[in-house]
Amino acid sequence: MARVRLSVAERREELLRAAIGQIEARGVAAVRIADVASALGVSNALVLYHFSTKEKLVAAAFAYAAEDDLARLRALLGRRASALRRLRSAVRWYAPTGQAKGWRLWIEGWAVSLREPALRAVTRDLDQQWKAAIAEVIAEGVAAGEFTCPDPGGTALRLTALLDGLAVQLTSYPGAVPPARAQQWVNDALATELGL
Numbered sequence: 001m002a003r004v005r006l007s008v009a010e011r012r013e014e015l016l017r018a019a020i021g022q023i024e025a026r027g028v029a030a031v032r033i034a035d036v037a038s039a040l041g042v043s044n045a046l047v048l049y050h051f052s053t054k055e056k057l058v059a060a061a062f063a064y065a066a067e068d069d070l071a072r073l074r075a076l077l078g079r080r081a082s083a084l085r086r087l088r089s090a091v092r093w094y095a096p097t098g099q100a101k102g103w104r105l106w107i108e109g110w111a112v113s114l115r116e117p118a119l120r121a122v123t124r125d126l127d128q129q130w131k132a133a134i135a136e137v138i139a140e141g142v143a144a145g146e147f148t149c150p151d152p153g154g155t156a157l158r159l160t161a162l163l164d165g166l167a168v169q170l171t172s173y174p175g176a177v178p179p180a181r182a183q184q185w186v187n188d189a190l191a192t193e194l195g196l
Contacts, residue, residue, distance in 0.1 A: 008050075011046075011050065012050050012060075013064075015036060015040070015046075015047055015050055015057070016061050016064040017064075018036045018039045018040050019031070019060075019061035020061050020064065020065050020105070021039060022035045022039055023058065023061060023105060023108070024102075024104065024105055027108055028058060028108045028109065028111075028112045029108075029112065032054070033048060033054055033057065036057065055116055055118050055119070056118060058112070058116070058118075058119060059116070059118040059119045059121070059122045062105075062119060062122050062126075063122045063126070065102060069102075070126065070130070070133075072093065073090055073093075073094070073130065073133055074133065076089045076093060077133055077136075077137050082141070082144070083138070083140045083141030083144055083146050083147075084141055084146050084194070084196075087137050087138065087141065090133075090134065090137070091159065091163070091186060091190060092183075094163055095163055095166070095182070095183060096163065096166050096167035096169075096170040096171065096179075096182065103167045103170075103171040104171055106123075106167070107167070107171055107172065109123055110123060127160075130160060131153070131156045131157055131160055132156075134156035134159060135152040135153045135156040138152035138155055138156060138194070139152040141194070147194035147195055147196055148194065148195040149193060149194055149195065158193065159189060159190065159193060162185070162186065162189050163186065166185070166186070169182070170182060
């Protein structure tokens with residue numbers, strides 16, 4: 001059976017999806033260009049044509065994976081609802097006990113980004129976008145008089161740090177923290193930060 005010819009954009013997307021699958025299966029350090037190529041039945045040269053190095057492929061795969069999460073976050077925060085309701089929805093979805101997928105992927109990405117400048121730049125940018133979106137909805141809630149918060153940016157940082165830390169605990173050490181307790185800690189932190 002002949003392979004369908006894909007546009008450059010479609011081929012890149014196919015390669016990125018395959019890379020994410022291989023990273024999830026093997027880990028960032030162990031994944032090879034050959035693994036991605038083999039998963040699609042294409043040559044190593046094709047993968048290298050689009051990304052030139054494993055590091056660039058991995059950074060692009062992380063950016064691609066994060067775009068789905070950022071799109072979902074924007075959708076949740078863009079709803080026609082109170083700022084508090086939108087913020088709670090976003091936090092509940094993002095929390096390691098919620099629907100956000102790929103915590104293993106992100107934990108590995110953070111670890112590898114300590115040594116890989118290209119991945120570090122991607123993860124930093126995505127982290128800043130996430131925090132900025134949370135800070136913006138907090139500022140909207142303050143302006144609307146829904147709650148008080150003297151430092152929306154600081155609150156967004158503390159809140160996401162708590163969520164990220166709980167994700168590490170729940171993903172790396174199953175059973176270390178019961179999910180219901182983690183969710184309660186998140187709810188308590190949100191209430192404290194917003195003066196609820």
